[in-house]
Amino acid sequence: xxxxxxxxxxxxxxxxxxxxxxxxxxxxxxxxxxxxxxxxxxxxxxxxxxxxxxxxxxxxxxxxxxxxxxxxxxxxxxxxxxxxxxxxxxxxxxxxxxxxxxxx
Numbered sequence: 454x455x456x457x458x459x460x461x462x463x464x465x466x467x468x469x470x471x472x473x474x475x476x477x478x479x480x481x482x483x484x485x486x487x488x489x490x491x492x493x494x495x496x497x498x499x500x501x502x503x504x505x506x507x508x509x510x511x512x513x514x515x516x517x518x519x520x521x522x523x524x525x526x527x528x529x530x531x532x533x534x535x536x537x538x539x540x541x542x543x544x545x546x547x548x549x550x551x552x553x554x555x556x557x
Contacts, residue, residue, distance in 0.1 A: 459485055460527070463499025467536050470506030478507055496520065498527040502536050513537070514545050521553065528553060 466481030482503050489495040501516035517537075520528055531537060532555045540546045550556045 457494065457496065457499075459488065459493075459495040459499040463496070463502040464536075466499075466503035467506035470503060470508075475507065478503055496525050496527065497523060498525045505537055505540060508539070510540060510543060513540060514543070514549075517549060521549065529555075531555065 462481050462485055466478045466485075469475075469481065470478035482500065485495045485500060485503075497516045497520035501513045501520060504512035504516055517528075517531070527534075531553070532550055537546070547556065
């Protein structure tokens with residue numbers, strides 16, 4: 454397992470968002486977008502972390518669906534990752550876990 458810069462930026466953006474530093478979280482989201490535009494790999498899982506932290510539930514699910522499609526390594530932690538606790542009550546979360554084979 455390799456931790457990428459995008460993963461670290463995702464965690465940082467999530468932490469900013471949860472601590473009430475919305476602008477800094479959005480800055481990390483913008484930085485990751487700029488990296489992707491330059492052709493560097495940016496994990497959709499990292500983008501989902503920031504969006505979840507910001508309370509952007511629909512955006513977080515969009516990114517998680519993309520992370521599933523791209524087979525992001527971190528998706529295997531989704532079932533227990535506390536960064537997505539706020540999404541667990543949404544029926545889309547259970548559907549995604551079922552699609553991944555993490556629950557029956």
